[in-house]
Amino acid sequence: AQSVAQPEDQVNVAEGNPLTVKCTYSVSGNPYLFWYVQYPNRGLQFLLKYITGDNLVKGSYGFEAEFNKSQTSFHLKKPSALVSDSALYFCAVRDTGGFKTIFGAGTRLFVKA
Amino acid sequence: NAGVTQTPKFQVLKTGQSMTLQCAQDMNHNSMYWYRQDPGMGLRLIYYSASEGTTDKGEVPNGYNVSRLNKREFSLRLESAAPSQTSVYFCASCVDLKSYGYTFGSGTRLTVV
Numbered sequence: 001a002q003s004v005a006q007p008e009d010q011v012n013v014a015e016g017n018p019l020t021v022k023c024t025y026s027v028s029g030n031p032y033l034f035w036y037v038q039y040p041n042r043g044l045q046f047l048l049k050y051i052t053g054d055n056l057v058k059g060s061y062g063f064e065a066e067f068n069k070s071q072t073s074f075h076l077k078k079p080s081a082l083v084s085d086s087a088l089y090f091c092a093v094r095d096t097g098g099f100k101t102i103f104g105a106g107t108r109l110f111v112k113a
Numbered sequence: 114n115a116g117v118t119q120t121p122k123f124q125v126l127k128t129g130q131s132m133t134l135q136c137a138q139d140m141n142h143n144s145m146y147w148y149r150q151d152p153g154m155g156l157r158l159i160y161y162s163a164s165e166g167t168t169d170k171g172e173v174p175n176g177y178n179v180s181r182l183n184k185r186e187f188s189l190r191l192e193s194a195a196p197s198q199t200s201v202y203f204c205a206s207c208v209d210l211k212s213y214g215y216t217f218g219s220g221t222r223l224t225v226v
Contacts, residue, residue, distance in 0.1 A: 004155075034214060042220075043205075043218050043220055044156075044205075046215065090155060103148075103156040
């Protein structure tokens with residue numbers, strides 16, 4: 001069965017510092033991996049995806065994520081955090097043979113000015 | 114370009130009442146989904162529709178029914194609401210089941226008292 005774990009409920013970082021939001025996954029086959037962001041009272045917005053190819057994936061708003069097959073991880077990163085990055089971030093996974101996307105519980109990112 | 118539109122945005126129901134949550138997308142997407150979001154649990158899939166005329170159960174289908182009225186519209190019905198169904202409900206769509214990112218609606222916040 002597919003599963004996604006986001007081990008941190010909240011991540012706090014100062015503006016201008018690098019940020020990392022962690023995600024690990026479990027699927028039976030090769031994974032499709034995704035990151036979404038949710039701002040207050042809004043739906044989720046797609047940030048980036050890993051399907052195949054380069055392990056470092058670049059997405060919207062300066063975010064990137066690194067796929068690590070041996071560690072089954074897909075951590076979200078940004079070199080320099082902005083206060084406006086404060087939001088709820090969801091990691092999601094789907095195996096290449098399946099049709100359902102499974103979401104993690106979410107990590108709240110708080111960027112302090 | 115509206116994307117995915119959900120109505121209503123807020124609703125309060127009494128236990129045992131019924132209601133239908135509406136979802137419509139204008140992107141000509143084939144696949145549509147209903148998720149519920151609960152604190153600490155991320156998003157859980159209730160039902161999905163691979164294409165017009167088909168529907169399938171997700172992780173938590175009990176207490177819900179769905180209708181894929183046409184390619185644009187996918188409704189979620191609560192026949193007899195229970196307090197455990199208090200949640201935020203999100204509709205999402207994508208080009209097809211094997212496509213990558215979803216487009217989400219802005220959500221319906223439902224409270225059952």
